[in-house]
Amino acid sequence: xxxxxxxxxxxxxxIETFKVYRQHGGYRAVEKALKMMPEEVVEEVKKSGLRGRxxxxxxxxxxxxxxxxxxxxxxxxxxxxxxxxPGTFKDRYLMxxxxxxxxxxxxxxxxxxxxxxxxxxxRGELLYVLRILEKAIAEAYANGFLGExxxxxxxxxxxHVHPGGGAYICGEETALLESxxxxxxxxxxxPPFPAVQGLYARPTVVNNVESIAAxxxxxxxxxxxxxxxxxxxxxxxxxxxxxxxxxxxxxxELELGVPVEEFIYSDEYCGGIWKGRExxxxxxxxxxxxxxxxxxxxKTAAGENRLMTYESLSDGGFxxxxxxxxxxxxxxxxxxxxxxxTWNFSRFYHHESxxxxxxxxxxxxxxxxxxxxxxxxxxxxxDIDLIVSVAKQIEGNTICPLGEAAAWPVxxxxxxxxxxxxxxxxxPKEATAPGAAxxxxxxxx
Amino acid sequence: MxxxxxxxxxxxxxxxxxxxxxxxxxxxxRRKSALLPVLHIAQAEFGGWVSPEVQDLxxxxxxxxxxEVYEVSTFYTMFNLKPVGKHVIEIxxxxxxxxxxxxxxxxxxxxxxGAKVGGNSPDGNFTLKEVECxxxxxxAPVVQVREQYxxxxxxxxxxxxxxxxxxxxxxxxxxxxxxxxxPTSLQNN
Numbered sequence: 001x002x003x004x005x006x007x008x009x010x011x012x013x014x015i016e017t018f019k020v021y022r023q024h025g026g027y028r029a030v031e032k033a034l035k036m037m038p039e040e041v042v043e044e045v046k047k048s049g050l051r052g053r054x055x056x057x058x059x060x061x062x063x064x065x066x067x068x069x070x071x072x073x074x075x076x077x078x079x080x081x082x083x084x085x086p087g088t089f090k091d092r093y094l095m096x097x098x099x100x101x102x103x104x105x106x107x108x109x110x111x112x113x114x115x116x117x118x119x120x121x122x123r124g125e126l127l128y129v130l131r132i133l134e135k136a137i138a139e140a141y142a143n144g145f146l147g148e149x150x151x152x153x154x155x156x157x158x159x160h161v162h163p164g165g166g167a168y169i170c171g172e173e174t175a176l177l178e179s180x181x182x183x184x185x186x187x188x189x190x191p192p193f194p195a196v197q198g199l200y201a202r203p204t205v206v207n208n209v210e211s212i213a214a215x216x217x218x219x220x221x222x223x224x225x226x227x228x229x230x231x232x233x234x235x236x237x238x239x240x241x242x243x244x245x246x247x248x249x250x251x252x253e254l255e256l257g258v259p260v261e262e263f264i265y266s267d268e269y270c271g272g273i274w275k276g277r278e279x280x281x282x283x284x285x286x287x288x289x290x291x292x293x294x295x296x297x298x299k300t301a302a303g304e305n306r307l308m309t310y311e312s313l314s315d316g317g318f319x320x321x322x323x324x325x326x327x328x329x330x331x332x333x334x335x336x337x338x339x340x341x342t343w344n345f346s347r348f349y350h351h352e353s354x355x356x357x358x359x360x361x362x363x364x365x366x367x368x369x370x371x372x373x374x375x376x377x378x379x380x381x382x383d384i385d386l387i388v389s390v391a392k393q394i395e396g397n398t399i400c401p402l403g404e405a406a407a408w409p410v411x412x413x414x415x416x417x418x419x420x421x422x423x424x425x426x427x428p429k430e431a432t433a434p435g436a437a438x439x440x441x442x443x444x445x
Numbered sequence: 446m447x448x449x450x451x452x453x454x455x456x457x458x459x460x461x462x463x464x465x466x467x468x469x470x471x472x473x474x475r476r477k478s479a480l481l482p483v484l485h486i487a488q489a490e491f492g493g494w495v496s497p498e499v500q501d502l503x504x505x506x507x508x509x510x511x512x513e514v515y516e517v518s519t520f521y522t523m524f525n526l527k528p529v530g531k532h533v534i535e536i537x538x539x540x541x542x543x544x545x546x547x548x549x550x551x552x553x554x555x556x557x558x559g560a561k562v563g564g565n566s567p568d569g570n571f572t573l574k575e576v577e578c579x580x581x582x583x584x585a586p587v588v589q590v591r592e593q594y595x596x597x598x599x600x601x602x603x604x605x606x607x608x609x610x611x612x613x614x615x616x617x618x619x620x621x622x623x624x625x626x627x628p629t630s631l632q633n634n
């Protein structure tokens with residue numbers, strides 16, 4: 001068993017209350033931070049090597065150090081709790097089970113950045129989690145960890161939770177800020193980046209729930225100690241949301257570096273594929289990352305064991321690799337129809353496109369339509385090249401990365417499972433029969 | 446004779462107090478920030494949907510132009526713009542739920558409630574709505590009814606139990622997590 005830094009006490013009775021959380025070492029990181037200079041807190045996070053846990057994997061400490069600090073202008077820390085990347089459900093779990101961990105991270109982070117008001121933007125569907133957080137925040141105020149002059153340090157902070165309204169795009173940080181200002185969630189052009197002009201045009205840092213929570217063990221252990229956990233530049237522990245055709249789907253906190261094969265098959269983790277079936281493919285980091293066939297998710301193209309790290313999962317680039325992304329690990333068994341699954345994801349991105357950039361608004365629509373006809377036995381061979389071409393023309397031509405998120409899964413599905421798309425064209429009748437997934441030879445790139 | 450007009454909607458005192466509290470979260474010149482939370486309150490107050498009149502009321506309360514509310518209410522999928530049944534069942538249809546039977550679940554719910562996706566049941570009890578990922582993929586297939594998640598609905602028994610529970614509800618609790626506890630997945634994990 002690896003170390004658990006975030007979820008160590010998750011099963012303790014009453015851990016969602018201030019009292020029990022405190023008894024288990026809670027708020028020590030805040031006490032420690034308040035005795036340090038804010039820049040020293042930033043330095044510890046830099047030393048830890050923590051990379052953004054929302055999906056992009058950008059070093060958190062570096063993001064913090066980019067924050068502009070003009071005299072007399074308020075600045076903000078905003079927590080991105082708009083978890084909606086298909087396959088990802090770790091933040092919801094963390095917030096509902098350990099609300100004080102996020103609050104503690106928010107206090108330490110806000111202190112490091114000099115924010116006096118901070119927000120947790122939570123997706124609207126999770127109103128019940130919002131109520132859990134608000135209850136915990138009230139406890140933190142009552143115990144002198146929020147509000148004026150926290151623990152006699154002279155530092156003051158207000159923390160609020162803000163619900164979204166059902167829009168995947170608001171997980172993009174500038175769309176999230178627009179939404180927090182009471183507008184449609186249209187991503188902003190960058191530059192200016194939020195670090196310079198974010199919420200209310202003031203300097204702002206936006207971090208994922210798990211990134212902010214990780215600040216707590218980083219401060220408790222020290223950045224250097226934290227960096228010793230994991231492999232290479234993939235430091236620390238990470239929550240993985242395992243779902244799809246697994247015997248034991250759920251949330252697992254891993255020290256980065258566990259072999260993918262062990263994660264899937266070991267009884268300590270996912271316990272193998274359900275119903276005694278074979279694994280067919282995995283989407284390893286949330287629906288946006290390239291799908292890989294069994295052969296390439298278990299081993300790299302060079303034949304090395306693939307590990308649950310940022311570097312190992314992206315080994316081989318997009319030709320034979322994928323990305324760690326948000327840690328949303330979707331396993332598919334041998335009966336899964338890749339064409340249907342790709343169509344499903346394309347429908348998702350079409351539905352969630354905010355509509356402001358033509359390549360994404362129109363392109364996601366065409367991807368959905370053409371994939372729909374391929375899946376339902378009305379497609380042609382030309383359609384297969386058409387979706388690859390549409391995906392290419394979305395990629396890189398949009399304001400925000402939803403364009404890439406929509407394009408990558410399609411390109412990867414055709415790259416690794418082209419024969420399956422072709423089978424849908426050559427066997428239109430079988431393709432539409434219930435449960436008629438193609439089980440032919442996998443074509444490896 | 447005066448034409449009869451529907452009474453202008455008004456927020457209850459409890460909702461007004463909650464809106465007042467919410468407005469303290471944002472700078473004084475940024476009242477618009479409270480728009481999404483206030484729309485949620487409005488939807489809970491006025492029968493699970495936001496009519497044009499209710500949206501106008503929201504605009505009035507926040508000193509906004511009505512269009513500023515309309516353009517937001519039409520962007521975010523959680524706000525229902527048409528009358529809904531007593532229980533709005535939001536079925537997750539995205540990949541991980543599909544892999545574990547959301548298509549079958551949808552068909553089953555249509556059969557058992559008499560509602561079609563996007564519409565209401567004849568008895569007015571249910572509205573079926575397909576939604577995208579609800580962030581509960583490990584407990585698929587999943588539906589949301591108001592603030593409550595119903596998870597692992599992969600057997601007819603589980604679906605029956607949910608519908609029985611919903612049919613038996615005398616009123617819709619505003620804070621189901623307080624009255625019913627957390628969803629099972631969160632209790633067990």
